[in-house]
Amino acid sequence: MKEKAAVATTELRERCRAAGLSFTHQRLVIYQELMAMGDHPAPEDVYERVRRQIPSLSLATVYNNIKIFVEHGLLREVSVHHGSLRLENNLEPHHHLVCTQCKAIEDLSEDDFEPIRLKKSLPKGFSVHRFTVEVLGLCRKCAAANRH
């Protein structure tokens, strides 16, 4: 996998230049590991792997760079609502309209959508409880606020 590393290097170097970021060794290794991990890692998981290559690396640096990568669109957060528990009193099947800026959540009724249908089968042994659709974007207020 020599090539993969070379590709990641070129890729990150380019992306850093475009974003006005310095290209550092730490940043490269964090990026490489992140891109190689397919399982939606938490910062600690990344830290653990990067450490094996740069034992002196600090967890804060991992957090800093993850944040920077997310801000510059090299990476995304799985959930808009990590950080604080949000509660749901509506136990009926339904979906969500989520504002990625103010984090507001609005319910969408199940029959606002055409039925969600799988074309292929899911991995063997997975037992499905429910489906939920998240419609992500900006609510009216935030969209307006962003137009200064």
Added chain:
Amino acid sequence: MKEKAAVATTELRERCRAAGLSFTHQRLVIYQELMAMGDHPAPEDVYERVRRQIPSLSLATVYNNIKIFVEHGLLREVSVHHGSLRLENNLEPHHHLVCTQCKAIEDLSEDDFEPIRLKKSLPKGFSVHRFTVEVLGLCRKCAAANRH
């Protein structure tokens, strides 16, 4: 809205009995406020409102009872992944298969599904960035483990 409170009281009393939980004043007020808040509140939001009725109430009691309510299915968490940031390196549109027990996330390709289509229009002014479907359930391992 006198009736609504009475309904909630009866409802919670019944549910507590069924679950073997004590029925307390604090628990009732927390439950009532939770059920009255349509906007997917965080524990702090609930605390703030319950406090107006029971100034001596502790935030820990709110957390405790929310946890108990979730465990007994009176309430649900919006996201399985609050608590720790989880990262996504796949920026292509795709969906997720999520194990609610071990929190594992697997990607599902966009074309594993029939196209997601809205029947009705969304609230005025909401600007959509993307849709994502979460298929929630138990992965093979967790499903097996649960069968003792």
Added chain:
DNA sequence: CTAACTGCAAAGTGTTTGCACTCTT
């Protein structure tokens, strides 16, 4: 050479826990 980045430790959040006291059953 300057601005940006790193490492460390300290400070911040959000959440849980241990314990003495009180209330429900």
Added chain:
DNA sequence: AAGAGTGCAAACACTTTGCAGTTAG
């Protein structure tokens, strides 16, 4: 009464921040 729940403070886990020293451009 006995067990469950409450309030408080301390403990925890996860994340951010301030600062002195280092490195990239």
